[in-house]
Amino acid sequence: MEAPGKAHGHHGWAGGRAPKGNVRGLLLAALLEGPAHGYELMRRLEEEAGGRWRPSPGSVYPLLQLLEDERLVSSTDQDGRKVYELTQTGQAQADQSRLTDLAAGPAEAAAHMDLRAEVHRLHSAARQVGTAGDAAQVEHAVAIVRTARQALYRLLADQ
16 A cells, blocks of 8 residues: 555656645745745645645756745845745735635545545556456456546536
8 A cells, every 4th residue: 555645756747746825825824824945845835735745856946946046035045945935025925826726625625636546546546457457358448437437527517
């Protein structure tokens, strides 16, 4: 069984995407707790997600540079590390991001995270069947996945 937060390697969610929302808004909201360097921000986001997601350095650091270019954050060098903090404009956007996230509610956010985690696990299992399975097993796996996809669309259609 995979440990929470480890199911997706260093990319967090499948494809490296944040749960229901975006890394930009989540980073701004994480800076509401105070100034931090990139890895501290990744830790804050992982804690906020209950260990179910952690953004990769490859997504966080370029985004922090972009936020700095947009004057939403400023940075200073402290002990050889770049420490980021919100500007006044960044503070306003972070407050707005937090309100948007709170509107979704923690239970809904957890459900979205669980769905993404299960989809990732399904993808991993299908890859294993594709690699190790014989032709009949692969054909059976295709039928299983097709049935699951159709069931999900029916779920939405029944609303």
